[in-house]
Structures are given as C-alpha cells and as structure tokens.
Amino acid sequence: MPLITIHKNGETYEGEVQPNTNLVVRAGIRQFPYPHLSYGCGMGKCAKCMCKVVKGGEALPEPNWKEKKMLGTQLEQGYRLACQLWVEKDLELVQDSPASATDLSRSGAITTS
Numbered sequence: 454m455p456l457i458t459i460h461k462n463g464e465t466y467e468g469e470v471q472p473n474t475n476l477v478v479r480a481g482i483r484q485f486p487y488p489h490l491s492y493g494c495g496m497g498k499c500a501k502c503m504c505k506v507v508k509g510g511e512a513l514p515e516p517n518w519k520e521k522k523m524l525g526t527q528l529e530q531g532y533r534l535a536c537q538l539w540v541e542k543d544l545e546l547v548q549d550s551p552a553s554a555t556d557l558s559r560s561g562a563i564t565t566s
C-alpha cells in the first residue's frame with residue numbers, strides 16, 4: 454500500500470492508504486491525512502490543497518488543466534493540487550501554511566471571482 458508522508462508546520466505525518474486513493478476525498482471522510490491536510494473545494498478551484506511534492510512525483514499523473522490553470526509556474530517548482538491526484542505509489546508532500554494560496558493569488562496564478 455502507498456505510504457503517504459506529509460510535512461506541515463514543522464511536523465511529519467505518515468500513513469498508508471489504499472492504491473488509487475485521493476487524499477482530499479480521504480480527508481473529507483476523516484481518514485488520514487485528516488486533519489493534517491488542508492483542502493477546500495475538492496474540485497481544483499481553490500488551491501487550498503496545494504502541496505509541494507518531495508518524493509514520488511514521477512509516479513503521479515501529468516497535471517490536468519485545472520492544475521495548470523491554478524498553479525501556473527508553481528507546477529515547475531513541484532507543486533500539485535492534492536484533490537486532483539489519485540495516488541498509486543509512495544508519496545512525500547510538504548504543505549505550507551494557507552498563505553501560499555494568497556501568494557499564488559497575488560502572483561496572478563489564481564484569479565478569484
């Protein structure tokens with residue numbers, strides 16, 4: 454089973470999940486990575502689930518149009534939207550404070566309506 458490691462606020466959290474797992478869906482039903490993973494819409498529209506991939510990114514699917522629209526150049530820095538990922542292999546992520554989404558908005562990668 455895939456081992457998920459999440460670094461957040463100086464802490465590290467680990468847990469195994471079933472293959473083909475969406476971490477936001479799991480958190481939504483209060484299974485690990487709940488409560489450590491921040492998320493919002495679950496639909497690729499808010500970027501609250503944005504994480505930087507530390508390890509395992511090569512096993513993830515290519516970014517879809519929602520990730521490209523929301524993350525822009527942040528994709529090249531290894532950021533992904535957890536709600537748009539179905540995890541098949543071990544994955545290590547860093548999730549920054551929610552200020553990151555604000556920073557993205559300021560950079561123009563996110564447009565709010």
Ligand code: FES
Nearest residue numbers: 493494495500536
């Ligand atoms: S939870 Fe809103 S974009 Fe992922």
